Amino acid sequence: VIIIGEKINASRPGVKEIIENRDIQGLLALAREQAEAGATYIDVNVGIGTGTKEEEIKSMEWAVETIQNGIETNLCIDSADPKVLKAGIDTRQGRASIINSTKAEEKTLEKVVPLASQAKAPIIALAMDEAGIPKDVQGRLNACRKIVSSCEKHGVSLENVYFDPLVIPVSADAGQGIVTLNTIAGIKEEFPLAKTVVGLSNISYGLPARSMLNAAFLHMAIYAGLDAAIMDPADEGLASAVKAGRALIGKDRHFRRYTKAFRKNN
């Protein structure tokens, strides 16, 4: 499981101000903190919600330029707008990046999938379409199938696709955890080359003991076939959950990384 650091997101407290004020040190601190805590990619979402598309493009160019001038790290270029994604990817000039995201909607696919093809970059693809998030596993798999067709058309290998089965708070619908987990398993069965990713923290929205519940869901998702998680890499409970989960499914030879990480604790 690889970790995509979630903290540079304009919807989070303090981040909007960093973007609006072009606060270089503030932005770099968020990037460094996550890279040091073990994030393989750092998500960059600069959509402050009130600005124009041109402002979001300028903010994305500034943020990407600032981070890559300051530290060497992989970035996850995050926007619902294909033009903002293109601006971020162009600024990267070939450095390792994930495009985040497309959904199974013709209009979006026709813009974002060719971008992934040209940049030879992995792409996050949401298991939803223009009608919203399907309630059941088959509906979400249908969205994935539509995305697969577009990827085949545009020459994007499924190895470069991270399907996001989407996480809905279980406080709203207690049955949605198992739908997400079974969608992960279904994707891995139907498209063994494809990868899977979730944004974890949504699962526990509105409930107590969130970090513990997030970790429990992460363990289950790893067994179901999860390849990546968008999360706070500095959340110790979650970081431990990644290490334990990875080792238990046989991805940590002789439990060496696990033992190294935890031997001080016992």
Place this chain on the structure above:
Amino acid sequence: VIIIGEKINASRPGVKEIIENRDIQGLLALAREQAEAGATYIDVNVGIGTGTKEEEIKSMEWAVETIQNGIETNLCIDSADPKVLKAGIDTRQGRASIINSTKAEEKTLEKVVPLASQAKAPIIALAMDEAGIPKDVQGRLNACRKIVSSCEKHGVSLENVYFDPLVIPVSADAGQGIVTLNTIAGIKEEFPLAKTVVGLSNISYGLPARSMLNAAFLHMAIYAGLDAAIMDPADEGLASAVKAGRALIGKDRHFRRYTKAFRKNN
């Protein structure tokens, strides 16, 4: 997931002395403590390893009699010896009990499965045979198939069978966690009526941060289809893992039990 309390086991420190000294208060304290912590069944294993079979039979009769005179609880009668199992079950006189255990060996099956049939009691069946524990999923499923044949022959419904896929320490072989998990999933797929159980703590033997690793494995096992765990019900990390896991797979309507258990913590 139901919890089977593991503490009354002669191989654990202090328990051998309780049994040898016929320490009624000591035995009842162990039983009460586990029942109060949420165990649905309390395991009773009185095999001290050095005594005769007759002594083990007498110890089992004493322990069962003592517990059921002191508190009302369900017991899990635990011995490798069919005669000790019979002594325990006879002492129960029809009170709710699980027989723990048989393996897929003709000699044992022919004695233990008829006992389960007569007592109409659930039985724990180990996915191993006279040659030991098979290294892979198919080998363990083959052992389960042999047990299923015996149950059909003796009129034991699969609803009353708890298959134990067996847990081997991942410190000895890092790939064994996934073998156990996939065996659980395989059992639930091939025998949907049957139930599954594991003895948890073995998984983390010889590794640091054991409680955390046990909880991670338990989450994965619950998603794979686990119905029961033999564990320490007073281990708060594990008890929390059971509550979170049960809720995430949709077995806790509106997360009510989860919220009640954790709302003080946040």
